[in-house]
Amino acid sequence: MARPNEEVEALLQEYADLIAITRGDAIKARAYEKAARAIGGYPSDVSHLDVKGLRDIPGVGKSIAEKVTEYFRTGRVSAVEETRSRIPAGVRELITIPTLGPKKAMTLYQDLHISSIDELADAIHAEKLRDLRGFGEKTEENILHGIALMQQAGDRILLNVAMDTAEDIVAELSRTSGCERCAYAGSLRRMKETIGDIDVLVAADRSAPFMAALTGLPLTAEVIAHGGKKTSIRTTKGLQVDLRVVPPDSWGAGLQYFSGSKAHNIRTRTIAVRRGLKLSEYGLFDAESGQQIASRSEEEVYARLDLPWIPPTLREDRGEIEAGIKGELPALVTERDIRGDLHTHTDLTDGLAPLEEMVRAAAARGYAYYAITDHAPNLYMQQMTDAKILAQRERVRELDGKHRRMRLLHGTELNIDPDGEVDWPQDFLEGFDICVASVHSHFNLSRKEMTRRLVRACENPHVNVIGHPTTRLIGKRQGIDADWDEVFAVCARTGTALEVNAQPDRLDLCDEDILSAKRYGVKFAIDTDAHSTVTLAHLRYGVGTAQRGWLTKDDVINTWPLQRLRRFLRKERTT
DNA sequence: GCCGTTTTCGGCCCGACTGTTTTCAGTCG
Known part of the structure; x- marks a missing residue:
């Protein structure tokens, strides 16, 4: 996908963070955030657009469009540079710690001159935060816990970030003359949820041209080792890449x-x-x-x-x-087996693209069916209403079968409240073709309460899929605590599928949980939870995770023909 | 800063929770 879009997204997000940290206009910061997201999710390469073209992107006005063109013209944006010069990069790093936001980060910087996570940890241990207004014992505890969570992920990076870099490098090396084969290997090929470094393998008689090609790439920031069989570099993003060249017959x-x-x-x-x-x-x-x-x-x-x-x-x-x-390897589910995505959003709630665009992009992926599942009212910020969702249903019905004969399912992503109840009464839920239900709040219930909550959601005759079941965010938030054996058993009994959410920072359920759940006979839905047309392509990471959980086509409800899927979605209800 | 107009300024995603305060700021979804 268009890399320039991601660069601009990161730049605008950085600017938004810096505005927030410097206690600038919060609404202005949000405007930059919104534009960052819009450009990140924009389906074509923004480096080819002029100011006028950029302004057609919702959320991008004159000022931001000019900054974007300045970036592609000069490689920098003076307004961002100016703000950067006032705030060390480490201060921005502080707000990546869960529970630590821009206000606290600025206080730490101004009062204690803290500008890195390490300095912050040291300061807490030296009890230097005690005198700061707004900081107490619990705050220290939360910050340390947040830091520990981040360190657990260590220097590993998310699958999609590694994949983008690896595919660029493989494409480049494949073009180098004398290349017989080239592929990425290592944990990336195994689709592990996070990647430490990228291993790339080339088959060729002569290694030197490939070593030179790698060290000469624009993304190469530093050459760590440079030899005849192996060369290691560090990319501008700090990612290590090891290249090995082997003779073709090896x-x-x-x-x-x-x-x-x-x-x-x-x-x-x-x-x-x-x-x-x-x-x-x-x-x-x-x-x-x-x-x-x-x-x-x-x-x-x-x-x-x-x-x-x-x-x-x-x-x-x-x-x-x-x-x-024993000849008993499973026939793993593949991306080609997936007939449709069952959890996606539009700009009716927090998605970026209108319904029509999401549907068109889904059809272009060759799906036989596709579900639209925007957020339900209890996620207050989304401002969903009965009228809005019903109006959307009308439009979904109109578009049904209109793009490459792809069938549309109208659904919603419900919020499971602490008691296991969901947003709408049963008779209203009856109108949906599919309901995904997810935990979006109250992550800290006791194990017993959390188990009961999930069990009750599964027992709801209208809840078909539990979305991102543990709600973990890799490197940011631990999954919720529940008696998963009990939850899996109830899923199997009630015909409630568990999601394998393909968002690279979720991958939820994870491979090990999938393996456990499968033993109970649970069915799964591999979904992108896409908020833009671009992220529909993240499906591959969900499929990779499902494969790591040994799932076959039959385990995954969205590989099934529509008729069989619809029967599953009716649960135990008799009609 | 963006948007959408009752075209030129006012509104912008809203509520809960936490931890700090002593009435609320900060963070999150």
């Missing part, structure tokens, strides 16, 4: 080796050793004679170990070797 062995996981590779190497073989990144060899037995493709390497090819998303030593030996 491609399969190299890809297998560098895809990992470590635990999986230990198992495959042990199997090799037991057979008098040796497995390395260069191939499978006879241990005694050193004769090369297999190496050209992954399939060939696995086959000589009497294993079927194992999909990378399963390679975690979580039973895939045993399943492979």
Whole structure:
């Protein structure tokens, strides 16, 4: 997707943050935030637009359009530079700590000259915050907890950020002459939820041109190591990329080796050793004679170990070797199996694109059906009303089947309140084709209360899918605490699907929870929760996560034909 | 800063919760 849009989004968001931190006009800050989001979700490349074209984007007026063109003309925006010079970058970093906002960050900077997360942690431990107005014991505790949460994610970055960079690099190296094969490997190929560094593999006779191509990329900020077999760089975003070049006839062995996981590779190497073989990144060899037995493709390497090819998303030593030996590997769900998205938003609530645009973009993805599920009234900021949702339903019915014969489902994303109740009474819910229900508040109930809350939502005859079930935000918020075994059992019993939310900072349920839930016979919905046409493409991350949870097509309700899906959506209600 | 007009200024997503205060500021969804 258009990278320039993301650059501008980040820049405008930064400016909005800086305005908020410097106690500037809050409404102005919000205007920049809104424009940032609009440009981030804008479906075509904004670097090709002039001021007039930019102003056609909702939320972008004269001032912001001029800043955007200034950015593409000069690589910088003077107004942003000016504000940056007054506020160290570390102060902005402070507001990424959950519960710490712009006001507190500015107080910390002005009164204690704190301008980094480390300095803040030190200051708390030295009890320097005690005298600050607005800061108390609990605040210190919350900040430290927030910092701990962020450190748990460590230096790892979200899947989509790594994927964008990796795909750029692979595309670039593939164009380099002499390239026989090129792919990313490592945890990215296994679709782990966060990525430490990017591994890229090239098959070629000569390595030098590829090493040079990598170190010469515009995104390369620093060369960490530069050799004949391996080169490591750090990107401008601080992400490490390791490139390895192997001879073409070692491609399969190299890809297998560098895809990992470590635990999986230990198992495959042990199997090799037991057979008098040796497995390395260069191939499978006879241990005694050193004769090369297999190496050209992954399939060939696995086959000589009497294993079927194992999909990378399963390679975690979580039973895939045993399943492979028995010929019981699951036929994993793929992106192509998905017939429709069942959780999406429009600009009627907090989405960016109007209904028609979302529908058109969904149809372009080849979906057979598509659900629109805007927020329900209890999420107050969304200002939903009965009249608005019913008017939307009329328009959905009009558009049904009009784009590539794609069928439309009219739904909503309900809010599960602390008692497990949802926004609308049963007779009103009856009018929806599908209801997703999610937790959006009261994250800190006791385990018992939270379990009861989710169980009651599942028992609601109109609730079809529990959206982002744990509500975790990777690196930001821990998931809610519930007796998940009980919840999974109730989901299976009531015919309530659990969502695999594909937003890269959610991936919720996560792979391990999916594995647990599947044992109870739960069904799943892989949804994007898209708020723009662009993010419909995040589906792949949901599919990757589902694969890591060993899901097959049959486990996932939105791979089913519409008729079967509709039967599922009726739950136990008899009609 | 943007938008949409009753075209040139007034409104802009609203309410809950938390922790700090002693009546409310800050953060979040």
